[in-house]
Amino acid sequence: MNLKGRDFLTLLDFTPEEILYLLDLAAELKRKKKAGEPHDVLRGKNVALIFEKTSTRTRSSFEVACSDLGMGSTYLDPSGSQIGKKESIADTARVLCRMYDAIEYRGFGQQIVEELAEYSSVPVINGLTNEYHPTQILADMLTVRERFGSLKGKKLVYMGDARYNMGNSLMIGCAKLGVNYTVASPESYFPEESLREKCLAIAAETGASIEFEVDPFKAVRDADVIYTDIWVSMGEPEEIWAQRIHDLLPYQVNAGLMAAAKPETVFMHCLPSFHDRKTGIGSRLGEIFGLDAFEVTNDVFESPQSLVFDEAENRMHTIKAVLFAVLGGKL
Ligand code: CP
Numbered sequence: 001m002n003l004k005g006r007d008f009l010t011l012l013d014f015t016p017e018e019i020l021y022l023l024d025l026a027a028e029l030k031r032k033k034k035a036g037e038p039h040d041v042l043r044g045k046n047v048a049l050i051f052e053k054t055s056t057r058t059r060s061s062f063e064v065a066c067s068d069l070g071m072g073s074t075y076l077d078p079s080g081s082q083i084g085k086k087e088s089i090a091d092t093a094r095v096l097c098r099m100y101d102a103i104e105y106r107g108f109g110q111q112i113v114e115e116l117a118e119y120s121s122v123p124v125i126n127g128l129t130n131e132y133h134p135t136q137i138l139a140d141m142l143t144v145r146e147r148f149g150s151l152k153g154k155k156l157v158y159m160g161d162a163r164y165n166m167g168n169s170l171m172i173g174c175a176k177l178g179v180n181y182t183v184a185s186p187e188s189y190f191p192e193e194s195l196r197e198k199c200l201a202i203a204a205e206t207g208a209s210i211e212f213e214v215d216p217f218k219a220v221r222d223a224d225v226i227y228t229d230i231w232v233s234m235g236e237p238e239e240i241w242a243q244r245i246h247d248l249l250p251y252q253v254n255a256g257l258m259a260a261a262k263p264e265t266v267f268m269h270c271l272p273s274f275h276d277r278k279t280g281i282g283s284r285l286g287e288i289f290g291l292d293a294f295e296v297t298n299d300v301f302e303s304p305q306s307l308v309f310d311e312a313e314n315r316m317h318t319i320k321a322v323l324f325a326v327l328g329g330k331l
């Protein structure tokens with residue numbers, strides 16, 4: 001398998017075999033790190049990390065992965081560069097690819113990361129756009145595979161706003177890897193028709209099922225994984241919280257919903273999460289709406305069924321695998 005020089009913009013661009021190769025590579029890099037075996041095989045390489053939105057996991061994953069691989073990295077924060085204000089994406093791409101061996105972009109529309117890739121002669125990696133979050137899906141699939149030993153035929157239920165980056169990307173990842181994917185949300189939160197059709201066509205090849213269900217309790221029957229994400233994403237206006245709470249509260253992952261699945265069903269979340277009032281926003285919104293939690297209750301988040309911190313750790317191992325693969329690393 002050779003992914004050297006490839007952009008990593010959406011999993012739609014990758015075959016199931018290529019995605020499984022990245023998961024195997026991540027598992028091997030994880031093993032090496034745990035065993036204390038050095039793998040600084042990309043010495044002399046550098047990556048530019050553009051973040052137009054904030055991050056804890058993605059930024060940390062890239063920086064730690066770079067350090068472990070012997071690479072350098074430069075973090076360009078949401079306000080500290082010329083991008084978008086004094087310099088276009090096309091010009092930024094043409095400057096950065098003269099200095100760096102790869103570029104990571106986190107920000108707004110998918111068309112921005114596509115334009116970066118078009119004008120860059122080095123690989124561009126999507127660290128989250130409004131539409132897709134492909135590095136997150138690698139971490140999620142590695143986590144599911146670690147827990148259950150396999151992916152094909154497992155059932156993952158996504159609760160909440162299924163038409164944004166996480167819902168879209170999970171649908172693609174599940175379709176590609178033969179994981180049965182069920183959306184549980186009001187119809188208006190189902191993914192966009194054209195992406196649904198693409199994924200149904202992929203699923204027909206891999207044997208996955210893709211279903212859309214408005215009844216949350218029906219959806220989670222026989223689920224192996226119940227997954228949710230924050231109800232209002234970065235870049236969306238705060239005014240939509242009231243509507244989202246009204247629409248999505250029936251899809252909150254709580255003990256009652258978990259009990260409608262199986263005892264071995266796991267809970268997953270890309271994080272960050274509003275599962276209590278211990279954050280600035282969580283406490284303010286909790287006060288306004290009279291809720292202690294939004295998309296997941298604290299008892300589920302803290303339960304033994306919750307894999308959220310394994311999942312967060314796997315962001316680093318999988319992002320390391322992507323950097324390693326697109327930069328042509330050799331073990
Ligand atoms: N899951 C995820 O992408 O987290 P960050 O926003 O902290 O990077």
Ligand code: NVA
Nearest residue numbers: 166229233234270271
């Ligand atoms: N949907 C969330 C994902 C965060 C990792 C957001 O875009 O804010």
